[in-house]
Amino acid sequence: MRKLCIILLINSFVFSAIVSGEVNETVNLEDKLKAVFIYNFTKYIQWANNDTSGTFIIGVIGDSEIIIPLKEIGEKELVNNRKIEIKQCQNIWDINDCDILFISASEKNQLRDILNKVEYENILTVSDSSGFANEGVAINFVIVEGKLKFEINSNTINKTGLQVSSHLLKLAILKENGKIR
């Protein structure tokens, strides 16, 4: 029940922002919405290592405000009955134990290194930088006509071995490496 209330609260927050079109705290609201989306992805994606023990780790590499709303969610929600740990990754060597890795825009320069590192790992990579999807990030947030949408790179998904629900795919803008389909 408590959980339900919280989601309703978040949703109302998000919707009110969208509907009113206020821009005072645009960045903040957008980050919050992205964090909710990241959490919702876990419901439509199945990780290959069906590990039910331990914590579900969401890592953030680079500087991003998104870590704040993520931590709020992580304190209150569970993924497959696992606690959520939000981790600030300092460098490329710090990302291996993540289940989801958010790659900040600031990491554009070493994006290739990061992706190489996680290419065949069972890690869902997420970013919010234009063109990242084409570079090989699995899911990339974009704003289309004032609405938050997301792109999915099917090549990357296939490599990581993650199972993505068709419902999610139906909502996404599908990308492949290097071009727009």
Add this chain to the structure above:
Amino acid sequence: MISFKGFSIKKELVAIQLLTTFTILVCFCLFLGINNFRLFRKSVISQLTSMAQLISANSTSALQFLDNEVAEEVLSSLDAEEDIVNAWIYDSEGNLFAKYGKTGYTDFSFPKNDKESYDFKGAYFTLNKRIILDGVVIGMVSLRLKTNQFRRMLFHEIIIAFFVLIIGMIFALLLSMLTQKNISNPILHLVEMVKEVSVTENYSIRAEKKSENEIGILYDGFNDMLEQIQLREIERYKAEEALRESERNFRSIFENATEGIFQSSPDGRLINANPALAKILGFDSPEEMIKNITNLAEQIYFDPSKRNEFISLMAEKGIVKDFEFRSKRKDGSIIYSSVSAHDVRDENENLLYYEGVIVDITARKQAEEELRQAADIFSNIQVGLYVYHLEDIEDDRTLRMIAANQAAAEFTGVPVEDIVGNTLDENFPGLREKGIPQKFAEVVRSKTPIELEDFYYGDNRIIEAYFTTKAFPLPNNCVGVAFDNITDQKKAEEALQKLNEELEQRVEERTVELSKTNENLRSEIQERNRAEEALRESDENLRSVFDNMQDAYYRTDKDSRLIWYSPSAAVMLGYENPGEMMGIDVATNFYADPSKRDLLLKELSEKGKVTNYEAELLRHDGSTITVSTNSSYYRDKDGQISGVEGSFRDITSLKLAEQVLRESEERFRLLVQNSSDTIVILDAEGIQRYVSPSIERITGLKPEEVTGISAFEILHPDDIPLISEKIAESIANPGSTLRAEYRHRCADGSWVSLEAVATNLLDDPRVNGIVVNTRDITERHQHEQELYKAKEAAEVASRSKSSFLANMSHELRTPLNSVIAMSDILMEKYFGKLNEKQEDYIKDIRDSGQHLLSLINDILDLSKVEAGYSPLEISKVDIKMLLENSLVIVREKSLKHGIELLFEVDDDVQDIQADVRKIKQVVFNLLSNAVKFTPDGGKVGIEAHLEKEFVQICIWDTGIGLSEDNMEKIFGEFVQTETSLTKKYEGTGLGLALVRRFIKQHGGKIWVESKIDKGSRFIFILPLEQTNKNK
């Protein structure tokens, strides 16, 4: 209820059937319609629910990621569903998220709903369903369906139902028109008939029955009813006739009855009365009575309270019988009357009036009163009565009082409780010397009463007075003792007699008076007769009871019907209720064999009375008893026979005892007849009174040939002295038993030996003779003879053997003497010296020869004795001298062994008659035995003294002794006590055998007393003189 009033039965039947069909069809159509609607609704809901589930499943992700375009895309898939016209999706807030509408329905305002539900509204059906992801409600989907399809279907169904209804009704109409005739026609026929009967009043018409169902039953019932009515009409007519007749009869009875008939109201008025009633109460006419009497209680009842009693009895029972009261006549005189009445009520049970009959019972009442006075006087006589029970029939000291009446207690001054339970002697010890207990016991035993006139008695308890006493036997060994003071009784008797005379005189006067005045009044005559009868009977009953206390008593009328009986008769026959046997035909109900009653009556008519007539009577429970009856005629006042009376006594147990006795006698007789022994009963003169049949088997003489003759006629003449002696001895000793053997003559003249055991039972009244039990012993005699012969033969054989032995011994002795003599000569060495070995051998030969010789001598002697070739040669023998001399023979040997010889013979032991040689040998044998078996340093002695006609001689020693077993054996041939001893002490083993033979030959006796290792005493006795037979 639907009313068909005014319809004919035909129309009514059709209408009922149509209505039924219509109702069924409408109900059926209604059911179908409702069911179809329910099924349709159910299918719509399930269709819509699955559709909503599909949509919600496909729209969760769109809701999660806020993509309403995708959601509307999902909804647009509803284009395929023709009837779903609108669809909406709401988010969790309830805000519209996506919508869908078919052409023409786009402007439709959306319903707002936040819970799962469905409803039919107007032409549309709406369903709301939640969208749920991971247990969380994230939105709502609503679907709207247009329902015009359902309406179409409903319309079609109604049309079809209407047509079905129309067709069904037409069929039902046709069918009912056809079938109603089956029911309506017979009923109409019946209706026609009812009309005819009611118009013509002809009840003989009958309906014609056509079927067997309820209509048929109705016809039968109707016909029965007509028949009943017809019969009742006839009966009613008859009843009316009878009523008229009975009305006439009743009127005539009412007018002419000799008994008074009345009807009276509860408030004491007379409603109706007949002339007889008027006459009884002294009025001139019934009308006068009815007019004058306004209060019955005051005017008629002598005691008005009796009227109240009568009314309360009526209220209680509704009927009153023989209610007796005294009534006042018109002239004021009093009569006794008896009323029997019942109440009459209307149909609501309200009392209307009383109705009844009144009889004048004055005559009877007076008679009863007089009788009561007589009974009072009787009770004043005060006869004392004691009942004793003789517990032991043989002992008059066991007379124990079991009952006493109060009169006796008052009379003697001794309370009842002080004496009942004690014996007569305890109560009245003085009576024994007057012989009273003995007399009472005799009454019990002989069953005959005794009377003791002027009996004077008194002791410390009873005031001295003169008594007259009557003791009479009662059943069960009891004796009743009635006693009285003579003066009192005499006075009472006189009073009774006088009173009886007065009574009779008065009754007679009364009879004359009554017969003169009331000849027409039958009831009064009956009353008088009854009174007279009661008086006479009671009088006689009293007498009878007095005379026959222990027996049952009865009286029958001329037709053998029981008209009176004593309570003891009812007890004897097992009837419990009083009066139950009254009026019963005696012959057929009580006699087990009714012809026995006829025999009794026949005997009665021949002799005038019957005594001790035995018959079997049936008891109430069906069992039978044997009774002995004494009967005689009883006569009325004029001496005419009016019946039979008598007493009877239960003798069942007596009969039973008699039967048992007879049976046991029968058994005994059979036993005697079938016995192999012959039983003869002799009287004191020796006449054979009875001879049992087995005599024929033994002697061939028939029992009747030898019965009644003297026992001596069939005896062998040689046996007569013996048997007459035995008979005399038997007669002299009553009860004694004697044995004798005698020879009995047979039919063919031969003789048979019998053994007889005779018992004198002359004193036994049942036998009164000498019972002789004889047995055929001819065979036994023969056996004895044979046995004797066999014994003789055996003895001859034994003697031959002995003589053979004697001869043989002699032949053996002759050569042996030569052997011994020759070896003696050799030992004397007359013919030269012998070397040492030769001398030893010769000695052996001589010793063995001598041993053999002594052995042969002994055998010879023994066999001689046995064969009877060694007779005693009796001479005078000085036994003392003989004993002294015999010591010499053993002296040498005893000296050798240091044995002391002792001699103790009395001086009077001198000459006896005996065979000196044999006695010498006896003494020598015993002495040498004594020395032989006595160890060195022992003692051997001879003792002798006279013992009456014998001399007793004892030879004793302190030797090795004998065991008890051997004491008997040693006197046999070739016996020495032990084999071990035989070697140590040589001997032939024949010595003691010879000793015994010789002593026995002399008529003496030898025995031994001995103890092992202590010594032996051989004692023998010899008679002083020899008789012939000992030789």
